[in-house]
Amino acid sequence: xxxxxxxxxxxxxxxxxxxxxxxxxxxxxxxxxxxxxxxxxxxxxxxxxxxxxxxxxxxxxxxxxxxxxxxxxxxxxxxxxxxxxxxxxxxxxxxxxxxxxxxxxxxxxxxxxxxxxxxxxxxxxxxxxxxxxxxxxxxxxxxxxxxxxxx
Numbered sequence: 001x002x003x004x005x006x007x008x009x010x011x012x013x014x015x016x017x018x019x020x021x022x023x024x025x026x027x028x029x030x031x032x033x034x035x036x037x038x039x040x041x042x043x044x045x046x047x048x049x050x051x052x053x054x055x056x057x058x059x060x061x062x063x064x065x066x067x068x069x070x071x072x073x074x075x076x077x078x079x080x081x082x083x084x085x086x087x088x089x090x091x092x093x094x095x096x097x098x099x100x101x102x103x104x105x106x107x108x109x110x111x112x113x114x115x116x117x118x119x120x121x122x123x124x125x126x127x128x129x130x131x132x133x134x135x136x137x138x139x140x141x142x143x144x145x146x147x148x149x150x151x
Contacts, residue, residue, distance in 0.1 A: 019067025019075070023059075023083040027051070032062040034096050039136040046140065050147045056109065058090040058146065059083070060139065064097040076104040090146065096135065101126060103146070113149050121145045 021029055027047035028040055035043065047058050066075035076093040085091060087108040094101040103118040125145045129138030 019069060020079050020082045021061070021063075027058065028060045030060075030062045032064050032094075032096055034062055034135045035139075036136075043136070043139060043143070046143055050143065050150075054147060054150045056088045056090060056150060057085055058092070058143070059085065060092045060143075061094075063093065063095050065095065066098075072098065072100040072102050076102040080104045080106065092139075092142070094139075096130075101130075109150075113146065117149050121149070 021031060026044055028035075028044050030040055043060065047060065051057055061079060063075075066072055069075040069078060072093060072095065076091060079093060080089065080091045083089075083091070085106055087106050089106040090109055090113070091104040092101070093104065101122055103113075103122065105113055105118065121142050126138040126142040129135070129141060
């Protein structure tokens with residue numbers, strides 16, 4: 001029975017690992033195809049600039065669903081760990097299809113970008129633009145606000 005539980009645990013971890021897309025060095029992976037090529041290019045440049053100025057790594061991932069993960073929080077946590085963004089990493093995961101967004105921060109970021117600040121960025125910078133279908137504008141506003149919050 002014990003070996004069966006271990007096998008099931010291993011298979012569960014393997015299946016969930018397959019749900020995580022491979023990391024890209026381009027700062028942005030738009031699996032949901034909500035951004036135009038020009039919008040992706042502009043956001044990649046913005047993410048690159050923020051990373052150079054603040055010495056932090058910020059990645060944006062859009063997904064239609066979370067695979068076998070039960071919610072976006074668990075999915076974002078797993079992606080952050082799998083991609084190994086390091087102690088100065090920030091991951092923004094959003095799903096237009098599921099109407100969810102999450103900002104996942106690594107250990108050295110917590111004191112500079114709190115959960116409350118992340119929630120403020122989501123509720124007051126990103127979501128208002130999303131509600132009127134302006135995803136690029138919402139993401140851009142959120143990224144600019146995050147850069148300002150990173151003290």
